[in-house]
Amino acid sequence: MKLALTIAGSDSGGGAGIQADLKTFFSHGVYGMSVITSVTAQNTLGVLGVQNISEDMVYLQMKAVFEDLFPDAVKIGMVSTKEITEVISKGLEEYKPGKIVLDPVMVSKSAHRLLEKEAIKTLIEKLVPKALIITPNREEAEVIVERKIQNVEEMKKAAKDIAKLGCRTVLIKGGHLEGNKAVDVLYLGEDNYVFFEEEKINTKNTHGTGCTFSAAICANLAKGMDVKKAVAYAKLYITRAIETSEDMGRGWGPVNHFCIGFNN
Ligand SMILES: Nc1ncnc2c1ncn2[C@@H]1O[C@H](COP(=O)(O)OP(=O)(O)O)[C@@H](O)[C@H]1O
Numbered sequence: 001m002k003l004a005l006t007i008a009g010s011d012s013g014g015g016a017g018i019q020a021d022l023k024t025f026f027s028h029g030v031y032g033m034s035v036i037t038s039v040t041a042q043n044t045l046g047v048l049g050v051q052n053i054s055e056d057m058v059y060l061q062m063k064a065v066f067e068d069l070f071p072d073a074v075k076i077g078m079v080s081t082k083e084i085t086e087v088i089s090k091g092l093e094e095y096k097p098g099k100i101v102l103d104p105v106m107v108s109k110s111a112h113r114l115l116e117k118e119a120i121k122t123l124i125e126k127l128v129p130k131a132l133i134i135t136p137n138r139e140e141a142e143v144i145v146e147r148k149i150q151n152v153e154e155m156k157k158a159a160k161d162i163a164k165l166g167c168r169t170v171l172i173k174g175g176h177l178e179g180n181k182a183v184d185v186l187y188l189g190e191d192n193y194v195f196f197e198e199e200k201i202n203t204k205n206t207h208g209t210g211c212t213f214s215a216a217i218c219a220n221l222a223k224g225m226d227v228k229k230a231v232a233y234a235k236l237y238i239t240r241a242i243e244t245s246e247d248m249g250r251g252w253g254p255v256n257h258f259c260i261g262f263n264n
């Protein structure tokens, strides 16, 4: 069985963060493990509170996992602070996992800040160059390139610029762009782009879509797929997970983590 690790925050409501990642790993038939960076008191309506885990404890969780259950792929989500970002970087330098998916989580769908402003520079300097793929949404990509992104042409330019920061491939998600299509742009280097286009589904159940998508990419990479195939299959998964979601809670509901296969 393949092993996948998520380094992320906990969402008590079960829709995003560690909980979404572990459900996604399970549904892809990979063995899921976690390093918790922060505990959020959260539901579909919003975030009531955040308590970060100490840097020592984040490091110890990494040590415990890497020295015994070395993951085939790693996903990084909410890192919360500059100090936690630095300790994750140190752990990655020490243990050198081969495949890292970086989802640069900054603000929740319910508009709560999940990454300190002071940590953005550290994330760009220390984590982006270690990633095989980074998966910002439009707003996160705008923060990284420090300019507005309004259409697919600008997504393409931004992806190329983000790749220059040192990660090997870039996926900018267009779920938040105006219009009735959800277009994601995958940049694979040089002039190699792949576009993933789906009809936008009219639903409130999009809490944890970014987490689920990046965890699905991570699971597919753990199984040995290349980046292009891992993203293509993950896109099918997230679209179906949104389509088949059931209304839960009074706010942004979770997606449906349906099972696609075991032990493969
Ligand atoms: N309403 C929607 N209908 C179809 N696909 C969507 C919708 N919202 C988001 N997606 C897709 O879900 C994935 C996660 O994207 P997004 O919601 O932009 O991430 P994040 O949670 O990081 O903001 C992307 O592939 C995006 O295109």
Ligand SMILES: Cc1ncc(COP(=O)(O)O)c(N)n1
Residues within 6 Å of the ligand: 008, 009, 010, 011, 016, 017, 018, 040, 042, 077, 078, 105, 107, 108, 109, 110, 114, 206, 207, 208, 209, 210, 211
């Ligand atoms: C712990 C945690 N990690 C990530 C997200 C982002 O997910 P979303 O953008 O769907 O709110 C979240 N809300 N909570």
